[in-house]
Amino acid sequence: AQTVTQSQPEMSVQEAETVTLSCTYDTSENNYYLFWYKQPPSRQMILVIRQEAYKQQNATENRFSVNFQKAAKSFSLKISDSQLGDTAMYFCAFRINAGGTSYGKLTFGQGTILTVHP
Amino acid sequence: GAGVSQSPSNKVTEKGKDVELRCDPISGHTALYWYRQRLGQGLEFLIYFQGNSAPDKSGLPSDRFSAERTGESVSTLTIQRTQQEDSAVYLCASSAPGYEQYFGPGTRLTVT
Numbered sequence: 481a482q483t484v485t486q487s488q489p490e491m492s493v494q495e496a497e498t499v500t501l502s503c504t505y506d507t508s509e510n511n512y513y514l515f516w517y518k519q520p521p522s523r524q525m526i527l528v529i530r531q532e533a534y535k536q537q538n539a540t541e542n543r544f545s546v547n548f549q550k551a552a553k554s555f556s557l558k559i560s561d562s563q564l565g566d567t568a569m570y571f572c573a574f575r576i577n578a579g580g581t582s583y584g585k586l587t588f589g590q591g592t593i594l595t596v597h598p
Numbered sequence: 599g600a601g602v603s604q605s606p607s608n609k610v611t612e613k614g615k616d617v618e619l620r621c622d623p624i625s626g627h628t629a630l631y632w633y634r635q636r637l638g639q640g641l642e643f644l645i646y647f648q649g650n651s652a653p654d655k656s657g658l659p660s661d662r663f664s665a666e667r668t669g670e671s672v673s674t675l676t677i678q679r680t681q682q683e684d685s686a687v688y689l690c691a692s693s694a695p696g697y698e699q700y701f702g703p704g705t706r707l708t709v710t
Binding site: 484486491514518522523525530541571573584586587588590591 | 627631633638639640641642643646672687688691693695698699701703704706
């Protein structure tokens with residue numbers, strides 16, 4: 481079974497500064513995906529960034545980047561130039577990249593509430 | 599095109615009543631997932647549909663929970679004899695096989 485752990489229940493950052501959210505996971509699989517999702521108060525889950533485990537290069541999407549350490553099973557999210565609209569709950573998630581009955585099922589961490597202050 | 603939609607947006611029910619929650623996936627998405635999110639918690643997987651079959655029901659918490667799907671479209675999650683611990687947001691997601699899951703806005707269920 482896979483587990484995902486986010487050890488920071490809450491984080492805060494000043495507008496325009498940089499913040500890093502932590503995530504660790506445990507799995508015996510070798511082929512998988514990792515994700516960061518954002519959930520604002522509207523409840524809508526929004527995909528922020530995705531990382532394939534077989535890729536060594538860290539994924540980047542505009543102001544969002546990850547630090548993927550496969551051996552350490554660590555997957556942190558860095559938000560640069562934080563904006564007020566980044567205020568939300570952030571979830572780290574894991575998915576096996578394989579067929580079968582678990583195909584596509586996401587395992588989520590407990591989430592980190594991020595507040596961006598003006 | 600239209601995203602994943604869910605209805606109702608909010609549902610308040612009395613303990614012991616049955617409830618039905620509906621999910622309309624994105625057209626053409628063969629995979630559909632139900633998740634439960636308790637207050638302040640992460641999402642817990644409930645069930646996965648591929649077409650109208652459910653190869654993974656491992657997350658359904660008890661036999662009071664069931665779900666069905668009509669072809670590759672609408673899915674209904676039914677909770678019988680609701681209990682207070684069933685209070686949560688129920689989220690539905692759909693995807694093309696191997697692609698990203700797109701989530702609906704969820705149904706907030708409150709059992710009084």
